[in-house]
Amino acid sequence: MECNEIREKLADYASDDTSHALRDAIEAHLAHCYVCREELSQHEALLNACRTALRHPLPLDRWDELRAIMDLDVPRQFPGWRKLVRRRAVAAVLATAATLVLVVRTVFAPAPLTQSDEGLGEDALASAPISLAPDGLISVVAASREAAPLQRYKDTVSYYFHSLDLDAPKPSGPDAETTPSPQKAPDVTGPSISLLMTSHIYA
Amino acid sequence: MGNRRQPQHDIPDAALMLRVGRGDGDAFAVLYHRHYRKLLDFFYAMSGSASTAEDLCQECFLRVWRLRERYAPTGSVVGYLFTIGRYVWYEQRPKIYRDQRVKSLSEAQVNGFDATDSRALPDALASRVEIEEAILKAVAGLTEDQRMAFLLRTIQGLPLEEIARVMACPVNTVRSRKLSAMKRLREALRGLLVL
Numbered sequence: 001m002e003c004n005e006i007r008e009k010l011a012d013y014a015s016d017d018t019s020h021a022l023r024d025a026i027e028a029h030l031a032h033c034y035v036c037r038e039e040l041s042q043h044e045a046l047l048n049a050c051r052t053a054l055r056h057p058l059p060l061d062r063w064d065e066l067r068a069i070m071d072l073d074v075p076r077q078f079p080g081w082r083k084l085v086r087r088r089a090v091a092a093v094l095a096t097a098a099t100l101v102l103v104v105r106t107v108f109a110p111a112p113l114t115q116s117d118e119g120l121g122e123d124a125l126a127s128a129p130i131s132l133a134p135d136g137l138i139s140v141v142a143a144s145r146e147a148a149p150l151q152r153y154k155d156t157v158s159y160y161f162h163s164l165d166l167d168a169p170k171p172s173g174p175d176a177e178t179t180p181s182p183q184k185a186p187d188v189t190g191p192s193i194s195l196l197m198t199s200h201i202y203a
Numbered sequence: 204m205g206n207r208r209q210p211q212h213d214i215p216d217a218a219l220m221l222r223v224g225r226g227d228g229d230a231f232a233v234l235y236h237r238h239y240r241k242l243l244d245f246f247y248a249m250s251g252s253a254s255t256a257e258d259l260c261q262e263c264f265l266r267v268w269r270l271r272e273r274y275a276p277t278g279s280v281v282g283y284l285f286t287i288g289r290y291v292w293y294e295q296r297p298k299i300y301r302d303q304r305v306k307s308l309s310e311a312q313v314n315g316f317d318a319t320d321s322r323a324l325p326d327a328l329a330s331r332v333e334i335e336e337a338i339l340k341a342v343a344g345l346t347e348d349q350r351m352a353f354l355l356r357t358i359q360g361l362p363l364e365e366i367a368r369v370m371a372c373p374v375n376t377v378r379s380r381k382l383s384a385m386k387r388l389r390e391a392l393r394g395l396l397v398l
Contacts, residue, residue: 011385015357017378046389047357053338054248054358056240056256063235066261070228070268 001025006036014043216280224271231271235264238281241359242288248354249292249347250299251339259295263288282365285355289369296347334395341391345384352377353384 006029012018013026030037211219211233222230242263246256266287274283342350348370355366356377367374 011382012378015381015385017356017363017381042389043385046385046392049334049392050338050342050388051358053335054244054342054354056243056247057253059240059243060257061236061239062257062261063232063239066235066264067228067232069261069265070231073265073269 001029003029003033003036006030006033007039010036010040010043014040014047217276220271220274220280220283221276223268224274226271231268234280238284239264241281242284245285245288245354245359246292248339248342248358249350250303251343252299252303255299255302259288259291262295263291266291278368279365281359282361282369285359285361285369289351337392337395338388341388344391345387349380349384349387352380353388356381357385 006026009018009022009026013023018026030040211230214222214230214233216234216237219230219234223234239260242260243256246259246263247253250256250259263284267284270287342353345353351370352366355361355369356363361369363374363377366377370377
C-alpha cells in the first residue's frame, strides 16, 4: 500500500478500528516508513491528551444521595398503576383500530346491486323464498329474473341455446310461424327461462 | 444456591441488571459503583462542566432504576447505560447550554487543579490547565453526534456496533462521525499539542 492510502487509515488504526488484514498491512508499511510513523504518533498524541483531559476531575461517590432518592421514589410505591395505564392504552388502540377497519370497509364497499343491475337486487333476493340449494338457488334466480328487465337476458338465453345447438323453447302465440329465427328472443317469461336454464346447468 | 453465595462484585453486568429488574437495590449499588465513573466522564466531556456531569450521572442512574422492569438483555449493560445517558443528555441539554453561557469559564479553571500531583508545579500546572481547557473547548466545538461518537469510541472504548445501537444509527455513520471529530480536533489543537 502507498503512503496516501495508509494515512487515510491511520486514524482508524490509532483508535483500533481496523480489520486484522488491514492492521497487518499498515504495520508492515510502518516498519519502513518514517513519515507515516510520525503521522501515527500525532494521532496517538491527540487521543492520549483527550483521554487525560476529558476525565472528570473530582469524581465523588454520590451513591447515598441516589439511594435516598430511590427510597422516596413514588412510582415504586404504586407498581400496579403503570400497568393499569398501559393496559388501558392497549385497549384504546385496539378499539380505534377496529373502528377504523369498520369505517374503511363501509366507505369502500362495492355498491349493492339494484333492480337495474340485471335483476340481482336486494328486492329480488328479499322476495325469494328461503330453502336449501339447489332449489333455493333456482328460486332466487327465478325471483331475480322476475324483477329485472328481461330483454337483455332473453337475448343471452337465445344465444345460449343456439350455441349449444339445442332447441330453444318455441315461442307460442299467433305470430309463432312468422318468427322462426333463433336470433329473436323467445316470448317466455323471466322465471320460466331462468328455471329452464338453471335446471339445464344442473342436469 | 451457588448464585446466592457468589459475591455480588463477581457477578456479570447482565445478571446484576436482571436482579435490579426484580428490585434488588444491592445489585444496583454494585452496578452503580462499577460504571458511574464511565458515565461521569462521558457527561463531563459532553458538557464541559463537572457539576453538570454529576447531576446528569445521578439522573441517568435514577432513570435506570425507574425503568428497571423494562430492561431486556439484548446488548451490553454499558451500552444500555449509555443509551439512557444519551436520552438524558438530549433531555437536559437546553438547560445545560443556558447555564454554560453563565459559568463555564470559571469552573473549567478550577477543574484542572490536582494538589496531589507532583508535577503540579506552577508552570506545569498552568500549561496543563491550558491544554485541558483547549481540549474541552475543541471538543465542545464538535457537533453533538461527532462528540458522542468520538467519546464513546476513543475515551470509553465501546465497540462501533455498540455505539451504533446507542446512537441509533448505522456503524459506518458512527465511524465517519468519529473520523470527522478526530480530524477537527487535530486542526483545532495543532498549535497546542505539537501535532
